[in-house]
Amino acid sequence: PSRLDSEDGPLLSDDIGDMTMLVKVLACAAPLSLQTHPTRQQAERGFARENATGIALNDSKRIYKDASDKPELLIALTEFEALCGFDTIDSSIARLQQFGWHDEADVLDQNGIDGYLLWAFDQRTAPSMASVPDWMTRLSDAYPTDRALRVAPLLHHVVLQPGQAISLPAGNLHAYL
Numbered sequence: 471p472s473r474l475d476s477e478d479g480p481l482l483s484d485d486i487g488d489m490t491m492l493v494k495v496l497a498c499a500a501p502l503s504l505q506t507h508p509t510r511q512q513a514e515r516g517f518a519r520e521n522a523t524g525i526a527l528n529d530s531k532r533i534y535k536d537a538s539d540k541p542e543l544l545i546a547l548t549e550f551e552a553l554c555g556f557d558t559i560d561s562s563i564a565r566l567q568q569f570g571w572h573d574e575a576d577v578l579d580q581n582g583i584d585g586y587l588l589w590a591f592d593q594r595t596a597p598s599m600a601s602v603p604d605w606m607t608r609l610s611d612a613y614p615t616d617r618a619l620r621v622a623p624l625l626h627h628v629v630l631q632p633g634q635a636i637s638l639p640a641g642n643l644h645a646y647l
Contacts, residue, residue, distance in 0.1 A: 494542070501609050502646045504553070504618045507540030509641040539640035546630035551605055551647035553625035554638055556583060562624045570601045574620055583624065590620035603627075605647050 472482040496502075508516060516534035525532050544552060556562070559578060566575035574597065578586040597620055599610045609622055625643060628636060638644050 488538075496646060498550070498646045501605075501612045503613060503616070504621060504643060504645045506643045507542065507640050508534070510537075510539035512641070513537050513539050541640045541642075542638040542644075543635060544630070544638065544646075545635040546632055548632055550630045552628050552630070552636065552644060553622055553647065554628060554636060554644040555626050555642050556624055557626050559583065565623050568601070569597075569606070569623060571597055571620075571623070574623075578624070586624070587621065591617045593617060593620065608647060609645075 473479040474482055474485060513534055514537045517537040520532055520534050527535060544550070557565070559582065563575045563579050566572075566578065574586075574590075577589050581589065596610070596614060599607055602610070602623075605627060606619075606622065609616075610619055613619065621643075622645065625645070630636065
């Protein structure tokens, strides 16, 4: 819960009511890792499960601090790059082929996204970054051994101009570049 004025100040929700949107102010000097936020159903189940096991709300092992979903609205104050949500399989296969990632394209074509994800996270070596766009190079430089490097090209790459926005529903895989 957010507090007003100080760490011990009144709850923001006491002043304006429950918020249905996760609010962040970000200045991304480097790419952030792939992330997703729970849907309402996932949050309710996870919160109840952690409560039942007695994990304190302030315990660092706690994942669910409340039972709310966490959709996001991203409003660009400056030019801002993001990956958000899976692109179509056909577009993703074409992108993988443009990168020279023919094995990856074949795995996606033959197994769909679920099968591709299982395969990608089982790989022990990083893919070649020889023919990738700048945004992929930056991800690779920031996370050179991250198995999610093979997942990033499956997402929509967007470049927002100041004042433009995107809505990221809960459960949406995304990364801010």
